[in-house]
Amino acid sequence: MRGRHFALVQTHFHAPAEHGIDGKRYPLEGHFVFRAPDGRLAVVAVLYRENAGNKQFAAIVKAARRDHAVALPVFDAAALMPHDIDHYYHYLGSLTTPPLSENVEWYVLADPVDLSRDDIAEFTRLYAHNARQPQPLNGRPLLEYKD
Template sequence: MLATSTLHAQTLDYDHQESWKAIHDSAQSPIDIPTREAKPGDSLEPQDIRLNHANAKLDVVDNGHAVEVEAKGPEAMIRGRHFKLVQFHFHAESEHTLDGKHFPLEGHFVFRAADGRLAVVGVMYREGPANPLATKVLGALEKDGHGELSPTDISVLLPKDKAYYHYLGSLTTPPLTENVEWYVLQTPVSLAPAQIAQFRARYAHNNRTLQELNGRPLIRFPAASVAATGNRAATASR
């Protein structure tokens, strides 16, 4: 089901995306997020995205179409439901846009529930102070495009900001499976210009074209939080 974690070293033709076929195509991702059109979420519903035990052993790989990091250990409570982090990977430029604006890079943190349901947390990255974990991830790729990292706090790649946009969409690589829960965080995380350049040196165009919203609900949760428990608080600039 997870194309990005099971098809290592498989290239994708981003210049001819029209050849990608989905079984269903009415609820695809990514989308542009018109922020003023997003409807407020129900304040009585669970809203938090809470990352537990954020220290994780990481396996970094260039899978042929993205820089991917497989994570062992982190769990999350997403709107009151339990998920496990499977992997995270990066797209350049960002796949989602906010009010039509692309960011230089977007990270997708892919979570899976016990019943197989997928939730993806999207993080935008902009130029600013360097990120210590990004340095380690990029360094792990220097030898043969693969490397392992000892238990590391992954929360430094997530923002502290509490707001996100939520909709139902799909995987953004084949098989483009739908019924994926998307949580696109409003506030970006900073990476040094050199770090962004290093990611883009590997993949400068691995972002899927924008898809139509087709009437799907787009919800804004300003009171939600991205938090980490079970480890020290992140101290990196975000």
């Protein structure tokens, strides 16, 4: 992330999305949580829209069981990301779930990823309303990057 080294430590999803772009809120959002060697956290947020299916997300939905960890035979984080990751929004905020840690670097990717209607519906059935409402910026700068 901008020349610094972070390792992926967790991925989870929220329905509906916790972020919006230009007033549009998506049915699902993925959070890819990264930790730097010094403990600093960064989250890459991916917005998902209803359209074509995604094999990696379909496998996640198939394995999903509320409150049970299920190992996936293969997890390909790149398959859950948009092809263009050079357009994103960046701000400093907090985690959206406990412990609500502050000073988290957020990178919200501008281009949504397609998921099937059935997979979104099944995830939402299992994890309905597991999202925090969008929060005000409260004076924090929001930067937009386009490469």
